[in-house]
Amino acid sequence: MTKENIILDIHHLSKTFGTNVVLKDIDFSVSTGDVTCIIGASGSGKSTLLRCLNLLETPTTGEVLYHGEDITNATVNAASYRSHVGMVFQNFNLFNNMNVLKNCMVGQMKVLKRDAATAKKNALFFLDKVGMAPYINAKPRQLSGGQKQRVAIARALAMEPEVLLFDEPTSALDPQMVGEVLEVMRTLAGEGLTMIIVTHEMAFARDVSNHVVFMADGVIAEEGSPAQIFENPQNAQTKEFLSRFMRG
């Protein structure tokens, strides 16, 4: 990988809430086409890291370079940065006052200033991709969890982001709905979308990602290719964490 296609480059990122140090000296980078999975125990700071990358939390120290520009700078327009770096949440966070189609159009029209016809065409394209095109008239409350999450993915994709962040996208779903969402994400990875995924689905992380980051107590304890992390972990904490998961 050459330096030019690095999209996000994180240097010495730390985050504290009051006196609680949640992230310590995080360093890693993401290049075009990377699928990075972040794994780790509950409370290890995975969500906080992702939220820092999207400026939903302000990093305490360190820098997040987006194409070389530090977005933690006060002068950076957070809203316009976020339109390039999408996010899919554990709880979907769909707009309850809009139907499926409007959910996927509003960002395009308000943020990207697309006209309604273009926004609609684009929204339908991505809804079709996640298999939700027949449901454009439904309100979020009328959908199942898996369907909501697929709409949320289509909403994020409709902004045509450079990177898409996923925070445990299947954790709030019933087991039978997990598959349909992972399937969509698998397809996106196959198409070369750059993704950073926090997940507890180890099989998915192993099969789909090309980079795995294992976090423990706010630091990156180990990172590498899926083969390195899953077949031959070096760190004692990684071994212990994975053995718990592999045993089921």
Place this chain on the structure above:
Amino acid sequence: MPASFGGRIMVILQNYGMSFLRGAASSMLIALVGTAIGCVIGFAVGIIQTIPVEKKDSAVKKILLGILKFILNAYVEIFRGTPMMAQAMLIYYGSMALFNIHMSMWFAAFFIVSINTGAYMAETVRGGILSIDPGQTEGAMAIGMTHFQTMTAVILPQALRNIMPQIGNNLIINIKDTCVLSIIGIVELFYTTKGVAGAYYTYFEAFTIAMVIYFIMTFACSRILRHLESKLDGPDNFDLATTDTLAYTSGMFKYPDKKKEEVIPND
């Protein structure tokens, strides 16, 4: 005067029917205008009170916002915490005596009801905004929407829907409470009724008529608002779009044609 209760009511209605209607219309007009303007004030105040202050905002912005929020808080607490009748006396007669401002009676009436409703609505709107789960705000921020865009497109429409019952409540309270404005000389329904009752010494009959009119007005308003609410909610079910959505980018149709399904052979 006829001996029967019904007969006396008929006589009053024949002689003063139009006065009652005019009084009722005045009450209704003040209540409607006051509630509408009050809602606008309430939304403005409620929105300002929920503007988030971020760490990286400039000191000037923080201070100005702090002062503004303090003033608005004071407004809400003072107008909620004092009787509207006293406010009416203070504003109408007080401003005349002290500042030599002669505002028209009607202007004073609209002003007092609006500013009162605004104080109540501000708290209602604030509650309505806070009741929308913050996840939706994050969802909007995550696709690059600004605070203003998030508010207008996502949060306020839902907050408005949630506080509709409260707006209805305010309207009904205002219809009844316009009667306190009789002390600044507004000839609304209560004032009219008092006059009619005094003229014939028929308190029971005249106020029976007034009660019926008040009730019709409030009940009609509450039903109309209910209807509006269910309209805002939209239908309980939705239509599946046809499989080939891309082909019908303008105008969807409802269900797949029955005949098409029959063509598929069953085995």
